[in-house]
Amino acid sequence: MNGVVDWLILHSPALIIAIPLLGAFLTILIGKIGPRIRNVFVIIIMAITSFLILLLVNDVFTNGIRTYVFGGGSTSIESSYAIRILFEIDGLNAFIAIIAAILPIVAIIYSWAFMKEHTGLDKYYTLILLMTAGMLGMILTGDLFNFFVFLEITSIASAALIAFYLDKQNSIQAAFKYIVISAIGALFLLFAVALFYGQYNALNMAVIANNISFTFIDKIALVVLFAALAMKAGIVPMHMWLPDAYGRAPASITVILIGTTLASLYGLFRVIFTIYGKYLFSFDSTQMALTLGVLIIILAVVTIVIGVFMALKQNDFKRMIAFAAIAEIGYMFLAVGAALSTYTFERGAAIISASGQMALKGGIFHIFNDALDVGLLFLVAGAVYYAAKETSLNKLGGLARNMKYTTVFFLIGLAAVSGLPPMNGFASKLIIYQSMFQINPLLTIVAILCSILLLAVFVKVFYSVFLGPKLPKFSGVKEVPKSMLIAMGIIASIIVFIGLFPNIFVENIVTPATNALQNATSYIGGVL
Amino acid sequence: MLEWIEPLIKTLTTDSGFWNPLVWGIVFIISYLVIYIVRGMGKKEYKKDTGQTQVFLSGNPEYDKEKMHVPGANVYWGFTEALKWLYNKFDKMHTGNVSDYILWFVLIMGLFLVIMVVI
Amino acid sequence: MTEDLLISLIHIVVPILIIAASIVAIYLKDLIAAAIAVAAMSLLLSLEFFILQAPDVAIAEAGVGACLTTAILIIAIKSTKRMEDEA
């Protein structure tokens, strides 16, 4: 028994990708037998994957960095070149992988009832599994070209799923915009990878990070990588695809889309802090990190402001949440920018200052909270759409009487996303505010004001969807089926748990992730 | 005996402050009790099957349900109206044209290239 | 010596032809013609790959780029609109 578990842990990095892929290939065949068997099969596959992820994450948090070389053989030659593709998992990967373990399984459970009436479900579930595999590949890989390949898998699967409601003009155009954006982002990423390859003859992140010398080419590659990944992560002013895609996709898909966006954000973190980390935090380039940090802070503030202000104006439930999600991404960026712009020198080595580190911790924590909070809100929006067949805030009203559980879940999501105590959003935002206050009080003021506005946004939703007089149009509305309630319940309970005991989470998971992010040397040491 | 609970109730410390949901919860429960007592005091005067239960709109009769419904677009009307100049600019930015999305991408890339490489 | 010169010449001429074909493909208003230009560009690119000692990629580019891409493009153009509208 112990041997099997050891074997599973040893090979979990490969199995985490291979099992969803195998499941996706088999789903088409199994779909011929019957829908019920297919649904059960997909849930089982996803459950195994999530279980393996948790095993791997647990192993990484206890035993440190893991590498997995595909095809066997030695990790590197002459301890300076990695030949084969390898996965390298440190605290940061593991942290993001937890999100990727939670969101897809919730989405699949949710889809059971939510998608029941539609055709083409074989392909739907296949694509969900592929999207999950792509997202996990992006998160776990230690090879830049491999990252590009998985990015493409994720984008293609997402685009096809965004276009799921074929009869709606908006979903088709959103899918087209999304695929154009992703294709161009991915191609520029590939261009940057080629620049690295031409310079160092290496594709492995750790090897590139070890060799990086910040020449003219490296600076250009940094900018290209930053722009491409920031576009995929939805930073203003490259965010316009996001409300379209989030708002028009089926709610179950949107939940996974949040995960893919965060995977792009993870790629950005990896590029800035690991690949360029060795050079950005050194004496020769004080100007460089500061410039990048200030630029990121400016973008982040613009992101928060535009996201919140646009959200306030929207009259479509899902579009509104999408703009709120953009604002949430701004908070993470704010933390990163703060960390980059405030590092100090100690004994010849550059380290991020204490307040910067705290901000980074808050930002990383906020990634997790954002995924859960926004995901829950989208699931609620989907439930409302399922019950009332309507997403326009102008027409909805008075649903609280008929949909009690959904209302409760919405309130939990509202409190969490706008940072009301005692939900998880408050804990991470508190850390960000307090650390930002030491860096620049003005930023804190903007952040807090926008958070309040975010609360106002969701109060508007709460008022216009759930409160108000009972409309005769929606008198026949019933509570949504059990599988959707279970899916929302899982996320809501995690939110409440983290909200009540933030300390366990911060100490055991967020702090190792933050340390891993700052420690490029140990990431390099994992390979070479 | 209660060792397992210790890590749960630890305080989350930030650089200059702390956050403990437990303390917050106790305060919340106390204030809830106070509110409940105050509400109970008012509840005594409430009588069923009288005019008290009806909606009071300055003495006018209650409107139709459909008419009472305030659509979402009207909720922050004053706010959006006051900041119309800002919203006009934002609306101009969100054209919805794919080419513009890519143009923004090129713009940001060019800007960053100039700032990062030249400076 | 002359062989070297010839190879250098090919390395100069083929990329220029590729660029020319791509400009033509963007310029043409008739989308079917543009698709043909894309096919021509793909073939030239495949030739360039062959000259750059990558026969594997050349076969793939010839099969995918010149044949399948064009087929898909033409199918899509036939089911939509043939001419690009004037501004």
Add this chain to the structure above:
Amino acid sequence: MTMRNAAGVIFFAIVAVFFIFSILSLHPFGDFGEEGDKYYLEPKMDDYIIDNAQNETGANNAVTSVVFDYRGFDTLGEATVLFTAVAGVILIFRRLGK
């Protein structure tokens, strides 16, 4: 509209200039330089594969051995991309095809 185009042209020029300079500062076309050159690059990874591919994988074609052995995982991803695209196209045309 004209402002958009003007901004587009200006930033296009900037991006073009930087890209051209970035590419020109790589090693020259077909020339990896010699030791001491500024742009000298020793392709260790590829030389290792060229020298050892036959022994390790038994394939005469080094490209195939890279595609399926050294970077086999990429190829799995690539096959998955195609699979995804097929599933996507069938999904998108699901009602028209019937």
Add this chain to the structure above:
Amino acid sequence: MAFYVPYIAVVALILIGLYAVVFKRNLIKIVIGITFIECGVNLFLITLGYREKSIAPIYTSSPGGIMSLPVPQALTLTSIVIGVAVLALMLSLVVHIYRHYKTLDARKIIGGDEE
């Protein structure tokens, strides 16, 4: 010595593609532009792997000697297949857009069934 002509061609292809995406209004032209960017990046990878007076890295045709680098070729193969996959999906969506909007003008593909 072919100077830098293939490198210039790479940048030219990328920029022509980007030009088509940003300034052309027809969706099919936009798709073609993306194809060009992809071709440019592929050519870049292969160009990086070319060594002067080298042979293809296939031992069946010749024993040893200077060989061009095999890794970029493998990467390009992957990239080509990814390119055709993306293209197929994009064009399917274009067909659907035309079905819904009866136009291929990128400026008019906005909004939609908000009732």
Add this chain to the structure above:
Amino acid sequence: MSGMSKIVKTITSIAFPFVMIYGLYVILHGHLTPGGGFQGGAVVASACAMIVVAFGSIWTMKKIKENQLSILESIGAIGFIVFAFLGLIILFDNSGIFFKNVFANSVYLFGQSVEYASTTANINTAGTLPLMNIAVGLKVIAGLFVIVLVMAYASNKIKERGD
């Protein structure tokens, strides 16, 4: 597209076997000569696309259903991932690893070893590589063919409905 003139059909049916054979050759000899699963698959798929263009998508759809092709593609993909799994499963001790080329330099299937810089084209080499080539070839043929077929058929339907 509803098929082209008789000349095109005849030429296509003459050319089809040759292209097909070339494609299959490229797939099978992928580890010896330029080519492999993708390249050969693309060549065969372009031959199939030729058939679709010449004979029309409706005729082709009657001969072979998109469902069958989709299943064929799934089988190819499963085959590929199973060959990748072989490295993990056959050597169940700790030396097994995902994507390990287990058959290379063994005596079994495709397992003869090759000297450095030898030019002999021995097809019985390269371990799992030829098997993977075949699986990927099958997958690519089915995948690209089904893309062309479905798109052609659907656009035909859109035309028919008279948009």
